[in-house]
Amino acid sequence: MKTPILLNASEAEVIRALRKTRNVSRTDIAEITGWSKAKTSQAVNSLVEKGYLVDVEEGASQGGRKPRILRFNRDMGYIMGVDLGATSIDIALADIDGNVLQRICEPADVRNKPEDVLGRCCTLINELVQLQGCQVAEVLGIGVGVSGPVDFHRGVLVAPPLMPHWENFDIRSFFQQTLPNAYVIVDNDVNVMALGEQRYGDAIGLDHFLFVKIGTGIGSGIISNGKIHRGANGCAGDIGHICVDKQGPICHCGNRGCLEAMAAGPAIVQNALEAVKHGESPFMRHIMEINDDILTPEQVSAACREGDEAALRIIRNSGQMIGDVLAGLVNFFNPSQIFIGGGISNFGNHLLVSIRRAVLHRSLPLATTHLQINFSKTGSDAGIRGVIALALEYLFVDEDKPYLTV
Amino acid sequence: MKTPILLNASEAEVIRALRKTRNVSRTDIAEITGWSKAKTSQAVNSLVEKGYLVDVEEGASQGGRKPRILRFNRDMGYIMGVDLGATSIDIALADIDGNVLQRICEPADVRNKPEDVLGRCCTLINELVQLQGCQVAEVLGIGVGVSGPVDFHRGVLVAPPLMPHWENFDIRSFFQQTLPNAYVIVDNDVNVMALGEQRYGDAIGLDHFLFVKIGTGIGSGIISNGKIHRGANGCAGDIGHICVDKQGPICHCGNRGCLEAMAAGPAIVQNALEAVKHGESPFMRHIMEINDDILTPEQVSAACREGDEAALRIIRNSGQMIGDVLAGLVNFFNPSQIFIGGGISNFGNHLLVSIRRAVLHRSLPLATTHLQINFSKTGSDAGIRGVIALALEYLFVDEDKPYLTV
Structure with missing residues (x-):
């Protein structure tokens, strides 16, 4: 290797x-x-x-x-970044300064076998190299972000709920075949977003901050003393299964009332469907009627922007629950900033205001006086910028500290 | 300085x-x-x-x-450690390997003015030096632990709830007068206990762990990537005010249902008094009768050991609430171990079992498979060993990184 x-x-x-x-x-x-x-x-x-x-x-x-x-x-050469979302592949070729030169995004289903998904990635890598008019041998490093707990030193997923086929699959060796001169490094997708924010976003120079991704699930990337905190088993930041309500609905993890089960995208849709059923939202009912009875989180958000009260209530409730959990983490971790990203971060100010209000209400004054909570401006680029930053970070390492953590 | x-x-x-x-x-x-x-x-x-x-x-x-x-x-010389609890001063003189040579503990009230409390500390420092037959000039470093949020670089307390007179008081300069050749370093008491556990206890070599202190209040010291995580304002680890029950009793911080207000020493006593009032514990009523109507946390613990059902229920409830909060923090932080210390840690297995059960029930399998939760064996020595470790840690620093954090 x-x-x-x-x-x-x-x-x-x-x-x-x-x-x-x-x-x-x-x-x-x-x-x-x-x-x-x-x-x-x-x-x-x-x-x-x-x-x-x-x-x-x-x-x-x-x-x-x-x-x-x-x-x-x-x-010197090039850097490659691969950001594997639950439903998408985002791949970019960058120069040694981290500037993106070529990029391809396409839908994918990571629940498929790793050979298939990563095989497709390698095809796209070859396309990017061809588009740039360079050689695979010139790629010096590749950073890979995946949705799940990663054993960072081995570069494998451990018990990934979303991607059971990937357990212990050797991602590094797979990419090594296509990119013989690249150092391959694999990390969790939200860790990578935090790193992207730290290297290219608004977190430059910040020592203690959180990046919270809200979409189909809810997760966080943690920076402590300027470095990613991965925890003892590489699964730190898994805040989606913190309990919000002991009497709440059953989560796919088996417990009741997890934050993810109550406040993430699918829960927002579920609550909106209930509201429609009870006749509380003629607006969303209309959206469903013209969309084959389908409702997406984005449509709930659109309804909220149009002033639909049920949609507004549902989104505020989600924000409040996320804020309640973050309030506890602010007391525990004392970050200087929290960046909110992921699909739901396009939901606008109602969500953000509810999150902020809940945190300010419950956290201690010293921890909140200078605390800022904002949407990540890096937005949908945080992941791809992060995997490139990860590859660059490990391109050069101190010979005395070969396992230096970022 | x-x-x-x-x-x-x-x-x-x-x-x-x-x-x-x-x-x-x-x-x-x-x-x-x-x-x-x-x-x-x-x-x-x-x-x-x-x-x-x-x-x-x-x-x-x-x-x-x-x-x-x-x-x-x-x-080379000696090291001094000062551990200021809410109600006690614990001072020790150690050799350069951190072995305690002389030690004095005495009751104190840190709500008094800092000049008075620290003045008494300096008197005791002189006594220890005399007992050892050495000179104050031979003391090369002194570590000081205080109960409250510390601005680590300035060495002052910031908005300390327990010690309002101490806000911004220059603790370093005060000790410098008595110990002219000592580098003075000040930190939060629970951070210091975590460091003591890492240097001299069962946490040697651990990169990610928590030290949870349960007594009059509840706080935690956090080690991330082998170093103390102090957070953006030095108040990380303040888990006593994480919300357990939004309808719970009002805490001295002004919020409702904080962990500290519901599960720490005073809450245990309060719940026990209620039980006595309702005739649920003849045993504790008897204890009160022979003790001028006073009940202490230790007596509730004694009642529990004697098989008193009300005391057992109260202590189990406290353990459950502490465990529920720790479960969320385990998901977030993924520590390899949690050490429990402080006054309540003498409460024995009923408390520990309830904490463990709640964590195992609510945290994710990957985070709990190898997780250990135990009482700190360093026990009441964790604080004093910690301040000595702190002083030793900063006795030598890298000239290229003068602000190296422990």
């Missing part, structure tokens, strides 16, 4: 500085690391000589010579 | 290896770090020359020369 590029401690520190703050000069790096000019030069020169970095004249001149800015060497 | 001892990156790595695994040889360090023999020797020799480490002939011989074991140099 391909391994990452090993660096010594000082070189690794330079790469970390470069990842955190774009457009850095040697002087900036000396400042960030606290090193002498000589030590900084030695580490930077070594990375330039190895062909990993280039320095270019790009900074704004402050009188005198223009400062030289350090960049990753784009001639 | 005194600063910690600065080390270069390699020296700092050796110190970390030494803290993690006692009794290490140079060969062990080379193995742990993955360094060459030469690089290891250079870093170790530098630390020996500076007088921070000594190597002694102590390892078991495997034929041939006895391996030489590295140790901290005990002649």
Whole structure:
């Protein structure tokens, strides 16, 4: 199996500085690391000589010579990202700075066998490489996000409720066949979204935050002390099965009243169908009549935007339940921000306001004074940006800490 | 203000290896770090020359020369630990390996002014130094644990509910006057207990675990990726105000049905008094009669041990509520272990069994398969061992990362 590029401690520190703050000069790096000019030069020169970095004249001149800015060497090769949603494949080819060059999204069903789904991914990878006019051998790293608990070191899914066929399937080896020179790294999809937000979104520089994905299910990615917190078994962040109501409906996990069973997309639709049945929403009844009796979460959201009271009540209720659970987690974890993403995050302000209100009502003042709760602006790109960030993160690793966690 | 001892990156790595695994040889360090023999020797020799480490002939011989074991140099000086509980001061003088040499515990009321409480601490510090026959100038570091949210970098309490007079009081400067050569470091009491468990208890080598303190209040210390997670405002772990019952009694925080208000020591007593009032516990009524109508949590526990059904029901209820909250946190955080400490941890198996049952019932299988929930064996020593560990942890810091978090 391909391994990452090993660096010594000082070189690794330079790469970390470069990842955190774009457009850095040697002087900036000396400042960030606290090193002498000589030590900084030695580490930077070594990375330039190895062909990993280039320095270019790009900074704004402050009188005198223009400062030289350090960049990753784009001639090194490419990065691939694969974000496997429950119902979609999102694949992108990126340059070594993480800029997306080619991208394909298509529907998929991850409940199928891994050989089939990943086989399709490899076909798409070849298409992307062809579109870009490069070679598979030039792809240096690939990050893969999957919906389920991941044993991060082995790169396999463990007891994934959504994808039973994938249990222990060797995803890394599978991709290695198509991308012989790429280091393959696999992680949970919400962890990856948190990483995308941290590297390219509004969480740059944040040490403690949560990314909450609300869609068919509800999950969260956790950043603690600047790093992804995966937990002892890789399943940290699984907030969808926290109990909201001990007398609530039975969840597919077997327990009663799980947050996911009461507040996620399918529950919103279920509650809306009940409202229609009880004649509480002529608007949604009409939508159903012109759509073969089908109602989607997006249509409930549209009804809410049109002022339908039943839809508004249902969405507010969902927000309140999600907020009640997050309130407890805010007390426990004390994040500086919570980013909301996933399909339901298009539901607009009614959902967000209910979430915020519940959190502010129940959490302690010190934990909420500076707390911000917002929709992720990275939105539907958080996943794909995240898998690219993941691949870049592990492209270079410190030779002294080969298992360095992001 | 005194600063910690600065080390270069390699020296700092050796110190970390030494803290993690006692009794290490140079060969062990080379193995742990993955360094060459030469690089290891250079870093170790530098630390020996500076007088921070000594190597002694102590390892078991495997034929041939006895391996030489590295140790901290005990002649360097001493470490002080101050654990301020709500109602007690616990102070200890330790050697550079963290072994307690002298210790004094006495009752105190932290609601008093900080000058008074800390003034008393300084008197006790001088007594300990005298008992040991050393000088205050020989104390190199002091760790202080306080009951409340701590701004870790500034070393002050922020909005402490229990100790309003302490808000923003400069604890570090106060101790600096008595201990001129000591680096002073202040942290929340439960964070410190978690650190004590990690350094000297059953959590050695654990990367993700919780320490839950149950007494007058309920709080938790969180270790993520091997480090204390303090959160954005230093108040992470405050689980006492997570909602258990929206219709529950009003808590001193102003909200209804907080875990602390329903399951901690005072609530147990309150419920027991109700039971006595309703004639449900002749045993506890008798205890009250011979104790001036006073009932303590310990007496409820004693009643439970004697088979009193009301006391048993009350304690089981508390365990169930604590377990329900922990179940959610297990899903979210995925710890490998939960250690229970604090006054109530002497309550025995009925409490522990109820907590375990509630967690197993509500958490997801992957998160609970290997999860262990036990009373902390470090028990009442977790706090004092923790503050000593904290002081030791920050005695040496990496010059490149002066704000390295534990």
